[in-house]
Amino acid sequence: MSVTTILFDLDGTLLPMDQDTFAGAYVKGLAMTAMPHGYEPKGFSKAVMEGTVAMVKNDGSKTNEEVFWDSLATTYDEKIKSYIHIFDEFYQTDFQKIKDVCGFEPKAAELIKHLKEKGFHMALATNPLFPAVATESRIRWAELQPEDFETYTTYETSYYCKPNLDYYREVLDRLQVSPEECLMVGNDVAEDMIAEQLGMKVFLLTDCLINKNNADISRYPHGSFDELFNFIHALER
Numbered sequence: 001m002s003v004t005t006i007l008f009d010l011d012g013t014l015l016p017m018d019q020d021t022f023a024g025a026y027v028k029g030l031a032m033t034a035m036p037h038g039y040e041p042k043g044f045s046k047a048v049m050e051g052t053v054a055m056v057k058n059d060g061s062k063t064n065e066e067v068f069w070d071s072l073a074t075t076y077d078e079k080i081k082s083y084i085h086i087f088d089e090f091y092q093t094d095f096q097k098i099k100d101v102c103g104f105e106p107k108a109a110e111l112i113k114h115l116k117e118k119g120f121h122m123a124l125a126t127n128p129l130f131p132a133v134a135t136e137s138r139i140r141w142a143e144l145q146p147e148d149f150e151t152y153t154t155y156e157t158s159y160y161c162k163p164n165l166d167y168y169r170e171v172l173d174r175l176q177v178s179p180e181e182c183l184m185v186g187n188d189v190a191e192d193m194i195a196e197q198l199g200m201k202v203f204l205l206t207d208c209l210i211n212k213n214n215a216d217i218s219r220y221p222h223g224s225f226d227e228l229f230n231f232i233h234a235l236e237r
Contacts, residue, residue: 001180003201003235006115007171008149009186010126010135012208014112015142016103019210025098033090037083039076047075055129056161064128064155091133099141105207107225109143111232116148118236124149125171125184127191128158150175162191168198183235185228189215196220203231 008014011022027048031041051071055064062070072080115122126135132154136146146152151174153167160167172179179199186192186202188210196202204222211217221231 001178003120003183004181005121005123005175005177005183006232007123007125007168007182007184007195007200008112009184009188009192009205010124010138010142012187012210013185013192013205014105014108014124014144015138016105016208017101018208021101022098025101026095029090029094029098030087033087033094034083037086039080047072050075052129055155056164058160058164060159060166062159064158064161065131068129068155088131088133091131091137095134096137099137102138102141103208104142105225106143107229111225111229112144112148115232121175121177122149123171123175124152125162125168125186125192125195126153127162128153128155128167129161131155162188163194165194165198168195168200172198183232189213189217189220193220201235203228 011017012019027045030048031039031044034044035041051068054067054071058064058067069081069084112122124139135152135154139146139148139152151171153171158167158170160170168179168184172182179195183201183203184192184195185205187205187208189204190213193202193204202220204217204220205225205228206217206222207224
């Protein structure tokens with residue numbers, strides 16, 4: 001079956017970055033936002049990381065958003081949820097400064113434009129650990145638009161996270177496509193290449209490679225954006 005739909009990861013794929021540097025700046029920003037409201041930064045940072053782990057372990061019974069804030073409420077109390085609007089403001093303001101720790105790859109926008117012209121369906125399969133406002137911002141940092149994708153995953157509307165295969169099933173259900181019609185492009189061996197288990201084609205972008213388990217990547221089509229262009233061009237024939 002020919003590929004009709006391409007799923008892209010965002011962080012480290014369409015938007016170059018060092019994941020640890022970005023995560024550090026992000027968590028610090030959240031902690032500084034919480035501090036004026038009586039939350040000690042070190043403890044709050046730990047609570048955010050615990051909330052993130054809880055989302056990754058989500059069993060589908062709640063949205064990732066609910067899981068995250070329930071985790072923080074367990075660490076503190078339900079009052080923390082009354083400050084959600086404060087964090088919404090953070091995403092509109094100080095979060096935008098985190099763009100400075102990210103890189104930029106013009107070939108990413110070129111590729112998306114090319115694929116749109118060729119009629120491919122596209123989805124942004126970014127791990128839904130963030131609210132929509134943060135995801136939409138990061139899309140724009142890559143000089144793309146949310147409208148470039150038929151769907152993009154955020155914590156408000158997702159019930160699973162990578163590397164859970166149910167995350168990919170959720171995306172496929174939204175798109176109403178079979179895995180055999182899809183190509184998954186990402187930079188994380190564990191989180192992105194696992195889509196192959198459902199029957200998707202995969203391509204491992206190595207510019208910002210994450211390979212925590214030191215897996216043998218030779219079994220996957222892989223390379224930089226130039227190799228990705230060539231790989232997709234071969235699919236068009």
